[in-house]
Amino acid sequence: MAKLESLDPHTPMFAQFKEKTGPIVLANTFFVPKERTEAFLVLFQRQAEFMRAQPGFVSLQLHKGTAGSQLLMNVAVWESTEALAAAFGSPQFQRMAADFPDDLVSYPHIFEQIDV
Structure with missing residues (x-):
């Protein structure tokens, strides 16, 4: 599982x-x-398909860092924290999360939009 x-x-x-x-x-x-990017993308695609089917899901985009960066960033919009928490806590999602290799590191954070 990713750290x-x-x-x-x-x-x-x-x-x-x-x-x-x-x-x-x-x-x-x-x-x-x-060396793990291709395998990561396969696993991520499977997770994305699961998340798209969850109540409260709105949208998802995956971005790749430039200039040889080893960073990828998922930006997902959800109707609420409750919907996201339910999806994350589901046994099916947890089984998929366990498939990611231990040398991956994930930095998740939740944000609210503000008007500027």
Whole structure:
């Protein structure tokens, strides 16, 4: 399973699930060793298909860092933290998450849109 790290050590993602709000954006940056990129994409596609079918899912995009970067970033919009937490907590999602190699690092964080 990929190692989970917090972008904001004062507010880890699982603590963010306690705040009932929405809509939300999950930004999840992954460090993926170059030799694992192809396998990561196969596993990620399977997870994305599962998430698209979950209640409260709105959209998802995956981005790749430039200039040989080993970072990929998922940006997913959900109707609420409750919907995202339910999808993450499902046994099927947890089984898929366990398939990711241990040398991947995931940095998930939940955001709300603000008007500027």
